[in-house]
Amino acid sequence: MEYQKLGTHYVLRLEVGEEVNQTIKEFCRKEKIRSGKISGIGMLRRAVISYFVPSLGEYQHKPIEEFVELTSLAGNISIMDGEVIPHLHATLADAQFNLFGGHLTSGEIGVTGEIILEPFQGVIVRKKHQETGLRLLALGE
Numbered sequence: 001m002e003y004q005k006l007g008t009h010y011v012l013r014l015e016v017g018e019e020v021n022q023t024i025k026e027f028c029r030k031e032k033i034r035s036g037k038i039s040g041i042g043m044l045r046r047a048v049i050s051y052f053v054p055s056l057g058e059y060q061h062k063p064i065e066e067f068v069e070l071t072s073l074a075g076n077i078s079i080m081d082g083e084v085i086p087h088l089h090a091t092l093a094d095a096q097f098n099l100f101g102g103h104l105t106s107g108e109i110g111v112t113g114e115i116i117l118e119p120f121q122g123v124i125v126r127k128k129h130q131e132t133g134l135r136l137l138a139l140g141e
Contacts, residue, residue: 001027014042014113019106020073021086024115028077028084035124038088038117040073045110047092049102057133064100067110068092071099077117080126080135 001023003012010031014023024038045067050059075088090104127138 003027008119010117010119012040012113012115012117014109014115016045016109016111018109018113020044020104020109020113020115021088021106024077024086024088024117025084027117028086031119033077033117033119034079034084035122036077036117036119038073038075038077038086038115040070040113040115042070042073042109042113042115043111044068044070044092044107044113047090047107048105049090049092049100050105051102052134054132059103059105061105062100062102064092064094066094068094068100070107070113073104073113073115075104076124077119078124078126078137085126085135 001012001014003010047064048061050061052059071093072091078085088104091101093099125138126135129136
């Protein structure tokens, strides 16, 4: 990964083979970023997108084992139990222009990933929600 700081924002270029979530997490640890906003584009060579099914209280996962355009990446950075948590959603397009979207559980860069990270002042915290089991934002804490 290469990156450049522009004002308060960071521009990251992820390399072939890097895992999106893990790379962002490691970058935030290195730069001491504890909350922020993420957007991006690029191309993945494999990914897992997920959809939370409220009635089951669990995620359904869709593995994608082909090159797909990362047409939109959106998310945030927060902290849970002292750990950096990237929460990312993605829209992906295959070679037939079909779109897939959901929670980006994992994504391996296939050509490049161009990420914009806007750190926030302060810290956003997540806590486990008793009813759903999800790690939700605990705002104002």
